[in-house]
Amino acid sequence: MAVMFAARDVTKVYDMGAVQVHALRGVSFTIEGGEFVAIMGPSGSGKSTLMQIMGCLDRPTSGTVVLDGEEITRASDDRLAEIRNRKIGFVFQQFNLLPRLTAVENVELPLVYAGVGRKERRQRALALLEAVGLGDRVDHRPNELSGGQKQRVAIARALANKPAVLLADEPTGALDTKTGAEIMQLFAQLNAAGHTIVIVTHDPEVAARTHRIIHIRDGRIVRDERLAPRPGPAAPGAAGERPPHAGPSEEPALEQGVAGP
């Protein structure tokens, strides 16, 4: 499978006047298409900064990021907006739905910015809501939906433009355990259907549901742990199995091990 993300020596320094905060201190990794990856670390580890850079919301101070074959580090603001629109689907902890829009209108938003016609975008939005199990809630506003339902709407919205990658920032952080597990189940299904998914989390249980965990601490990758074989036609074993040694990766795993149940 093709390389989806390639980060090389990515650093991010926030200039807070007197102090300089080093959020990322040289991060390099590669994520291939179809992978299901967790970026895990405690708060302040730089994982959110990393996700913002991967999501083209922010630029690194130095280093390069290649997304789907395109160098995004020096792209213009407008190009970054287009990449966010076409290639990235965001799922946030706080859902970030627009409160005045109905579920289907929220899902339509990325399609509106992509210039998709009214009829087609309504059709696609309805199909996506159906796919995430909310076919009977399309005209509800966010405040009429439960947390899990809101997150499903957000996932449907993230999928609207058939993005190259889904980026989820603590997607279960605002949900109870059971609902969180359902959402993770949905992510697993989407991955099985071929979507590349990157989840940023501090929760080992959430991370354990993925196939690869990139541990990050103090702005550095401290461990790259593979829980399942790399996807693709040549991948040995079924998904869910956790062989101790995955296939060769460009970033050698610093430590291999089993985490979580």
Add this chain to the structure above:
Amino acid sequence: MSLWDTLRTAIHSLRANTLRSILSMLGIIIGVAAVVSVVSIGTGSQQVVLSNIAQLGSNLITVFPAVPRGSSGRVQEEVRSVFTVAMAEEMESRLPDVVNVVPVVTGRGLLFAGGVNVQANLVGVTPPYVIVMNYAVDRGRFISDWDVSQQLPVAVLGSELAAELFEDRDPIGQEVIAVVGERRQALRVVGVMAPRGQALGGDFDMQLYLPVSTMMERIAKTRSVSYFAAQAVASERAGDAVEQVRFFLTRRLGDDRRFRVSSQDQLLETMSSITQTLSIMLGGIASIALLVGGIGIMNIMLISVTERTREIGIRKALGAKRRTILFQFLTEAVTLAAVGGVIGVGLGWVGAQIIGHYGGWPGIISSESVAVALGFSAGVGLFFGIYPAAKAARLDPVQALSYE
């Protein structure tokens, strides 16, 4: 993002906060209504004034005594005692471009007829008065040259005056007693004038007209004339006629500050420039309200941008470009201003109708004033919307997303 989608989004956002949207429109509504109705009042009243002047008679020239400045130690002369009937005759015969010079002597008196008495103006004139003033006789006849030369005690009544004194009876042949000061003079009514209405300097319909000689010798006991009314031979000679009168009177009176000559053209010009200045002034004041309305919109838009920081962050994360956000907020501001403008035009029209009804002119709203008001209010929305919209567009997506 298509224009239609942008407009729909803007209207959606505005409707989500209906009360606030209406309140922020209020300034524009009031401003536009004020501009539209003031302009309508201006043009309406101007029409009335100008048509009054035009009615006065074609090529009318009036000569009034001016108040001379009294310098120290010299008492100011009596204003009226400068013009004589002889001057009128001389002007008539000597000045080539001036015709129909009418010496007019006015006075206020009490009129008795039957059991009724009415306060009215008595106006001593010569026969050409009706030509100069473009005035028509309804019944009977006007003052004749014979009346003037013989100082006959005859009178012609304005239409309203006739109705007040005689009600339904025919006034012709009846007697009216005029009491001016100590003097009483019986006058026989020989005619009634057609209705004429208000004009500059008084109500024609409430006046009594009599031979100027009768007025001077029998009633006012004066040898001076109140003012002259005359005509230029043709409208293109009006300027020359005025100059000739000025030259003649300056030589005769030895001072060009003791009288004022004005032609109807000058009067029209003066009046229209006065009303125009007034309109511009009022319109200027009204457009300050528009400006204040624009500031109100800017204020609301700034608050709205701050409140919706997170929404802007979400929209940017989903792929909205800077200019998409800019247009979204600009469209909201312009929509607010434009809707306010339309409502304002409606209110202004109603206001113009009401004021026109009481002012006695048609409450006409010119399409120009509507176009200007709407264009101006949309411009105000655009101008005052740019800063908040640019502020929204510039927001950093990461910071906007984490805004609480």
